[in-house]
Amino acid sequence: MPIRVLIADDIPTTREDIKRLLYFEEDIEVVGEAADGQDAVRMVGELKPDVVLMDINMPNLDGIAATEQITMVAPKTAIIIISIQGEYEYLRKAMAAGAREYLVKPFSATDLANAIRRVHDAQQRRNALITAPPPVSVFGGASKKRGKIVTFFSSKGGVGRTTLACNLAVMLAQETKKNVALLDLDLDSGDVAVMLNISAKVTVADLAQEQENFDMQLVEGFLIPHLSGVRVLPAPPSPEQAELINANHVEQLLKVMRENFDYLIIDTSPLYNEINLAVLELSDTVVLVLNQELTTLKHVKTDADILKRLNCEFKIKFVLNGQDGDGVKVKDVERTLGSPLAVIIPEDSRTVKNAINRGVPFVMAQPNARVSDGVRELMEKLELIKDENSPEEPRKKSIIMRMFSL
Incomplete structure (x- = not known):
């Protein structure tokens, strides 16, 4: 069946131009036209299109407000915002309202058709998750486990944090044959997908837009399998999508996944923000990665001091990456x-x-x-091959509250 498309734009000539761009696309069918946001909401209810092409500036009800309403009443319909405005703020608002993509006018027939298909x-994958019966868990019986969370962190970039996270996850999956997940929570500029040569069609930002509460059935649909056996949740492809994710999303995600995976390996951004603080709180081990540069040593010393003041000293493992005779x-x-x-990881830049260039x-x-x-x-020193499922220590005070009371 062709992809059913509704065009919502207040300028008739623009609607005609879009229809002409799609005329020769045999797998795409324009089923209706709306002249404003209110018409778009009404026609979505009547026509039930697969995709809506929504202009951002329209009378009566603008494209952002119409997108919010359609997302609520017709969650199985995808929305692409189209606009002459390419500014970041417009893009951020569109994604927050529930749009799946943002196209800046003018665009080519190929760009438009590919966006619709994408x-x-x-x-379709999201809809399948909504309608599918609960699957039999691939992770064993009904009893809940408590997987280990290992987070790689450093407030200094360029120390090899992502490289070590990826390689540890892969080695764990291959040598233990247990369930290993790798989460890229460097939300502004994560490179896990690149390093593993994964095509990230869905990311943690897509997951965050699905629904308020996560469960494993939902999360499984967004995990990308790597040939090593690792299941990967990539970072968003662009920084503006990072704003769709908040600390509550991350806390839910980690709590659900640690009940279904033996190991969660997390790469983070080099920042002290609310999301990273939530991750550090839920982690069993925090690997502080450094090299032999004096500036890096200063950063990591500060990282360690902050973690100690947050009562997380027992989680810290210092790892020197790329050790050589210099520095x-x-x-x-x-x-x-x-x-x-x-652990001291030897230098082997070649x-x-x-490995990075080959993925x-x-x-x-x-x-x-x-x-x-x-x-x-590193895997041995972190004692990751032991089966330890000790109960969590009771939290005395939120790490976020402690951070801002320092």
Whole structure:
């Protein structure tokens, strides 16, 4: 069946132009035209289109308000906002209202048709989740587990945080044969999908727009399988979509996933924001990644001090990445941190760069390399191969509240 499209634009010539652009697309059919937002809402109820092309500036009811109403009354219909305005604020408002894509005029027939197909395919997957019966869990019986959450963090970028997170997740999945998930919560500029050569058709931002409360049936539809066995939830493709995700989303996500996975490996942004603080609170282990540069050492020392003041000192594991003969000496690093390094990953820029450029983790491409041995040592030092399901320690005070009372 062709994709049924409703065009909502107050300018008749624009509606005609759009119909002409779609005329030769055999898999797309224009089923109606609306001259304002109110007409669009009414016609969606009558025609039940698959996709609405919604102009952002219309009389009576603008495109943003109409999108909000349609999202509520017709959740199975996908909306693409079209506008001459390309500013970030318009895009942010459109995505927050429930639009699945934003096209800036003028656009080509190819751009328009591809956008329609893309949002329709994604919407079909969402609709299947809504109507499908609850699946038999692939994770075992009905009893709940408490998987381990390992978070990689550093307020200094460029230290190899994402590289280590990806390779640890892959090694865990391959060597333990247990259920491993990798979450990219570097929401503004996450690179997990690139490093694993994954086509991220859905992301954590899409998940955040689905419904208020998450369950595993919903979450499973957004996890992308990697050939290593890891299930991946990628970061949004653009920074404006990061604003769709809040700390409540992340807390729900982690609590649901830790009941269904043995290990959650999380990559974060180099920031102290509400989302990262929620992640740090729920984590069992926080890996603070550093190198031998003095500026990095300063950042990580501050990170450790803040975590200690938040009563998270017991979670910290310091990992020196890319150790070589240059820079601050290891003994001086440990003296400054006031703690021994858990693991020292040797420098092997050639192996690491080749792995990143190929999209194949080095623990798979070169499992016997020294840097792969370093990741294996990290897995052992974090005691991730032990079956420990001790109950959570009671929380005395929210980490977010403690952060702002420092």
